Amino acid sequence: MLKVPDYILPSPEQVVGLIGSKFSYFLAHTASTLTVIAVGFGCGAAAAIPTGLALAKMRWLESALYPFVVFLQTMPLISLVPVLIIWLGYGLAPASVLVGFSVFFPVLVNAVAGVRSTPDRLYFVTRTMGASALQTFRYIDWPTMLPYLTSAFRISLALATTTAVVSEFLASNDGLGYAALIGARSRDTVQVIAVVLITAVVGVLLNTLSLLVEKKIARKYRG
Template identity: 35%
Template structure:
């Protein structure tokens, strides 16, 4: 039933889109019907897979770099309050600046290759990871903390044995958010300057009025985001199975 509702809603929207395009004879260079988008998505799968693999690599690289930054940063901010006071304004500022403003600068600094796209994805991804993990640390039950102190655990021992397991569900919640928005950074970077990738393909197709290819690229991007979100859910159930227990 949980899956039936979104599937039914999606089917209704697609049907309305298809009927509307046919009934009003909407030109395909303005809005192609979903049937044509699906045909393009499958018939041009070699091109889409080639560019999609580049975008996926950018997303996964940005995700790995964001995790490598978020884990020690959240731990340091939790263990040392002065670090949180010092870094919190910069964390907020990193998200307040529009990503379109950063993309051209990153392309100038790091070039048209994969590096600028990975950095852009990292900028967007690391914030929900850091904030969620920090909130997970802070949400730990004080009674458990007191118990660990009575047992003689050090600050770092308590972090490893208590705070980390406690915060894992929060981390995976942040990971789900991160993988959902990860495509934004990579694609915007490709829009500004790239030689391949789904964002690059979208810009080139739009210039040629191949709107069906634009929508096909969007479909592939959505599929990438959904698969990554699904994998994050699997990891959450595998490594934090206690989060759903009462």
Template identity: 30%
Template sequence: MKKILLTSWRPAIAIALFICIWEFSTRIFQIETWILPAPTVIVMEMQEVLPAFFPHMVSTIRLVLIGFSIGTTIGIGVATLLHHYDKLRETIYPFLVLSQNIPIIVLAPLLLIWFGLGDTPKIIIIAMTSFFPITVATLSGFQQTDRELIHYMKMMGASKRQLFMKLELPHALPAVFSGIKIAATYSILTGVVAEWLGAQKGIGVFMTLASSSYRTPRVFVAIIITMLLSLSFFALILLLERMFIKWNREEIK
């Protein structure tokens, strides 16, 4: 904790300096608010719209949590399955890679046609975004288990289940949480983008309405809160990582 405090003052000063330059630049060059609002204008706008913005934020968080949970569960499950069956991994893995080359903007209309205008298409998009990094990271973690330890446990008569639960899974947890942290950050952004495609509530809807009416300060409010949500989600996963991987605490720091 002390180390974090000692190293965090540099980025804090850099952010404060950036905000000051931004504020003074908008005033000196008399930049119109609808083009680039000053930070003070954004703060005042945030105070004004926060009560109306709160339901949109809750809607986005709900979708993200559902989609992220589904993507995480399926990702870890698929990685475990591919780890135990080599031929299945050789067959399926290329399709996993190809699935990430399909742009969301192309896939989204198809999901809207197949599943309608409800929450289902958005949850699927978020789950797909979370699924790939978690699957790849988990599979990589399983494969990086020390071969000598595996050989030793086999010599001791350990079954495949014991080998997996006692050795491979614990050693893969750091890699698993690395994938989860990446997916957690992407899931918030994906949730907002998915709401652009059609929704009644959500940060994406709020942002679309604000940009279409040239209320740029409100767009910045949505951007800032989205960033804060992503950082908060990342911090939550980091906290869970510290709880579950106490034996690896020094590496996590």
């Protein structure tokens, strides 16, 4: 039977054993990565939702801004790292900005789609009844947009996790990406694969959480 050297492909026992022996080390880096994901995701979504609402309501604004938004989305995020390091230094800030960029476009597109899926007759009824813009958003736009947003959040969480880890390779002194970089520099294959495993577990847990939230919201607005 072909014997693969441990320094190329360590056994599962070695990987799990390392995680257990350095649990506090990996836990601290995982917490740092989750912080980057939370801050970047929150900022990206918070910027995308009102922007999407504005683009959906004002066609002239969409014509003016949408090409610029697409340009930003198609620009490789990694190319922004040197500029962000100069502006913001290392750590949470540049990594969170990159995560925010990765989240912004999917949430924006789904916010626009959600608002535009609202039947025109509902807006006619609200105008007839004298509803304010805030009331229209609360009772018409937001419930219609929310199922679209939850789907976007699930997609964006996967992007946010990947972007957070990659950004930590280059622009951070902690986090799972940084732990993988330290392992690669010291040729510690076990640590690198341990980071990959932990990242996968984090991604699965975040996806499961987003699915539960999505199902709960779907039951609420369908029931």
